[in-house]
Amino acid sequence: MRGLSRKQNEQAGERGQAANVSPVLFDKHFADWRARRYLWGCDQGTQTRLASSFLWYLRKNMKSGLLSSAVFRQALGRFATGVTVVTAERAPGEVHGMTANSFTAVSLEPLLVLVCVDEQARMLPVLKKAQRFGVSVLKENQRAISDFFAQPEQDPDTERALGIRFEWPAAGIPVLGDALAQLTCRVVASHLAGDHTIFLGEVEGAEMFEGEPLLFFRGGYRRISPA
DSSP states (O other): OOOOOHHHHHHHHHHHHHTTOOHHHHHHHHHHHHHHTTGGGSOHHHHHHHHHHHHHHHHHTOOGGGSOHHHHHHHHTTSOEEOEEEEEEEETTEEEEEEESOEEEEEETTEEEEEEEETTOTHHHHHHHHOEEEEEEOBTTOHHHHHHHTSSSOOHHHHHHTTOOEEEEETTEEEETTOSEEEEEEEEEEEEETTEEEEEEEEEEEEEOSSOBEEEETTEEEEOOOO
16 A cells, blocks of 8 residues: 655645645545545555545535634625724723724614624723723724724824714713714623623614715725715
C-alpha cells in the first residue's frame, strides 16, 4: 500500500486552505476519510481525483469549528442593514455611544428589541450599570457620526466639531438629535452568547422623523437608490 505523494499532499492542503479550513483539521479528516475509503490501495491518479472530491465530503460533514470567522463575517456582510447608535448614561448627563448594526426587533407584545455588545466594548459596563438605553437610527448623511461612535475613545472636541447633540426624551435615556428614528428602552434581560452579551430591551417610547436611512453592506456604507 502507498499513500499520497508529497506533491499530492501539498495540493490537498492547498485545497483545504481554499475552502477556508484549518490545514491541520483538513489533514486529519482527510486521513480518516482516506482510510475509510481504502485509498491506501489506490493508484496515485485515483488518489488525486479523490482528494479533490474530499472537499465535498468535508463541507457535508463540517462542524462549526472548521468555518473561519473571516468567512462567517463575509457571509453576514451580504445582509444589508441600517445603522444605529446605542447610547447610555455613564454618569448623569454624560453619554457613551456605540455604533451598532446588530440591532433587531424581537416582539410586538410586549415591545422588545435586542442589541449585541462585544465583551471587550466600553459600552458593556455602561449598559450593565445604566440598565436603560437609547437607539438612534442614522440618516444617510450621518456617516461621520457612525464612524465617531464606532471608536472606543470618543473625544469631546471631535463630538462638538461634528455637531453631535443629545436629547433625553425619558429620564436617564439619551438619544441622538436629528436621527431618523429614536427609541428609548429598558433592559429586561441579558444573555452571554459567545464573545458578546445580548441585551433585551423593552421599548418605552419611539419617535420618527423624515429622511433616508444610512445602510451598511459588505463592509461599507450604502444609500437607497431609486428603483
